[in-house]
Amino acid sequence: MDTFAPFIAYTLALGIAAIIPGPGIAALIGHSLGGRLKSSAFFLTGIALGDVTYLTIAVVGLAALAQSFAGALIILKILGGCYLLYLAYTFWTSDVEVSKLERRHSQSWYSALLTGYAVTISNPKAIIFYMALLPTVLDLGAVTFSNWALLTFLTIFVIFAALSPYAILAAKARAALSQPKSLRRLNRFAATFIGGAGTFILGEALTAMLRRT
Incomplete structure (x- = not known):
């Protein structure tokens, strides 16, 4: 590609797709409400790496191959959705003592990174964008x-x-609270966001399974 026009088109298309509410944003808000801004940065990094993975698959011409393994994508969605539900459960039942929360989040940066990655890989919106819409924006060949x-x-x-604005605002809301009762409510609010994202992804997987039968 010799001009910048395709890159501008890609940037605009991805930006529009990214800000449209979906399970990824819901999970990010939930994670940010339940953790620290540093942890949210790792979560965002995982989301970005998931997008880069799909971009690479599309560029190297494996989109058609990925569509051939639709069953594997369904399993991936199920695993991602179940993990989000597990994460929602841990937030709902987590200890709200501030010192314990600080210690737990300082040790779980890798978990935040992997969770963000899993959210994108199992996110139907990301799959549709890179496998169906991207070829209309870029000449992948x-x-x-x-x-x-x-x-x-x-x-x-x-x-x-x-x-980032979603993560920053949610993390600031978390930082403004210090009372255990308020933190417990916020954790459960976060669990609701994350659980909703997991339920949506599982619903998409179930719908795909029914279409294949």
Whole structure:
């Protein structure tokens, strides 16, 4: 690709897709309400890496192969949805003592990263964008390695630019509270967001399974 027009089109399309509410945003808000801003940054990094994974799959021409393994994608959605429900349960039942919360979140950056990644990989919105809509925005056959590197940078930039405000506002709401009773309510509010995202993804997986039968 010799002009910047395709990159601008990709950036705009991804930005619009990113800010549309979905299970990824719900899970991010829930995680940010239940944790620290640093943990949310790792969660966002996981989301961005998931997007880069799908971008790479599309660029190297594996989109058709991925569609052939629709059953595997359904299993992936089920696993991702179940993990989000488990995460919602841990937030709902977690200890709200501040010192214990600080210690728990300082040790779980890798969990936040993997959770963000799992959310994107199992997110129907991400799958539709990269497997169906992306080919209408970019000529995937003309993407070189340098083009892919630039697209990867744009992907990470757009994801952080579009989703950081959600994480920052939710984390500030968390930081403003210190009473155990308020923290417990906030944890359960976070669990509701995360559980809702997991339920949505599981519902999508069930719908896909019914279509295949």
